[in-house]
Amino acid sequence: DVVxxxxxxxxxxxxxxxASISCRSSEIFVHSNGDTYLNWFQQRPGQSPRxxxxxxxxxxxxxxxxxxxxxxxxxxxxKISRVEAEDVGVYYCMQSTHxxxxxxxxxxxxxx
Amino acid sequence: EVQxxxxxxxxxxxxxxLRLSCAASGFTFSxxxxxxxxxxxxxxxxxxxxxxxxxxxxxxxxxxxxxxxISRDNSKNTLFLQMNTLTPAxxxxxxxxxxxxxxxxxxxxxxxxx
Numbered sequence: 001d002v003v004x005x006x007x008x009x010x011x012x013x014x015x016x017x018x019a020s021i022s023c024r025s026s027e028i029f030v031h032s033n034g035d036t037y038l039n040w041f042q043q044r045p046g047q048s049p050r051x052x053x054x055x056x057x058x059x060x061x062x063x064x065x066x067x068x069x070x071x072x073x074x075x076x077x078x079k080i081s082r083v084e085a086e087d088v089g090v091y092y093c094m095q096s097t098h099x100x101x102x103x104x105x106x107x108x109x110x111x112x
Numbered sequence: 113e114v115q116x117x118x119x120x121x122x123x124x125x126x127x128x129x130l131r132l133s134c135a136a137s138g139f140t141f142s143x144x145x146x147x148x149x150x151x152x153x154x155x156x157x158x159x160x161x162x163x164x165x166x167x168x169x170x171x172x173x174x175x176x177x178x179x180x181x182i183s184r185d186n187s188k189n190t191l192f193l194q195m196n197t198l199t200p201a202x203x204x205x206x207x208x209x210x211x212x213x214x215x216x217x218x219x220x221x222x223x224x225x226x
Binding site (some may be wrong): 008037039041043048049050051053060090091094096099100101102103104105 | 129146149156157158159162171172173174207212213214215216218219220
C-alpha cells in the first residue's frame with residue numbers, strides 16, 4: 001500500500017501569514033495515463049471533508065486562490081499564502097492512483 | 113448543485129448487518145464512479161470502497177473485504193453499502209463521495225457497533 005505521511009500533525013498559524021503542510025509518500029504513484037492523483041481535503045470542525053486540490057496542483061471550483069498545491073515524485077505540499085480564520089480545521093492528503101486509495105493522518109491547522 | 117445524502121446509519125450489535133444508502137442529485141450519477149470513506153470518532157479518514165460508474169468494477173479496503181459490499185442503482189441515482197459481520201472497529205461516520213477522487217462528499221451517516 002502507498003503510505004502517506006503528513007507533517008506537521010499540528011500547525012499553529014498566524015492570521016495573515018503563510019502556512020504549509022507536507023505529504024510524503026512511501027513510493028511514487030504515477031498512473032499509467034501519466035497523471036499523479038494526489039488530492040488535498042479540508043475538514044472544518046463539525047463538517048464533512050471538502051476537496052481543495054486534485055492532481056497535485058489543480059484547485060477545485062470555489063477554492064480561494066490562497067490555497068495552492070505542488071510537488072512531484074514522493075514529496076507534495078499544500079500552501080496557504082495568507083491564513084484566514086475560516087481555514088481552521090484538519091487537512092488530509094490522499095492518493096487515488098493505486099488501490100487501496102490511502103489518506104495521510106491529517107494535519108490540524110489552528111490559529112495561534 | 114451536487115447533493116449526496118446518506119441514510120441508514122444506526123446502532124447495531126456486534127455481528128449484525130446494516131445497509132447504508134446514498135441518494136445523489138445534481139450530476140449525471142451514471143457517469144461517475146462512487147466511493148465510501150469512513151471516519152472513526154476522533155480519527156482520520158479511511159477509504160473503504162469504490163464502485164465504477166456502471167457497477168462492473170469494485171474495490172475494497174482489506175479491513176472490510178469479504179464483509180462489506182458496494183453496489184449502485186443508476187435508475188434511482190443511489191449508492192449502497194451492505195455491511196455484514198460488524199465489529200466495534202467499524203464504528204464510524206460513513207461518507208459517500210463522488211468519483212474515484214472524492215470530488216464531492218455527503219454529510220455522513222453514523223454507524224455505531226456496540
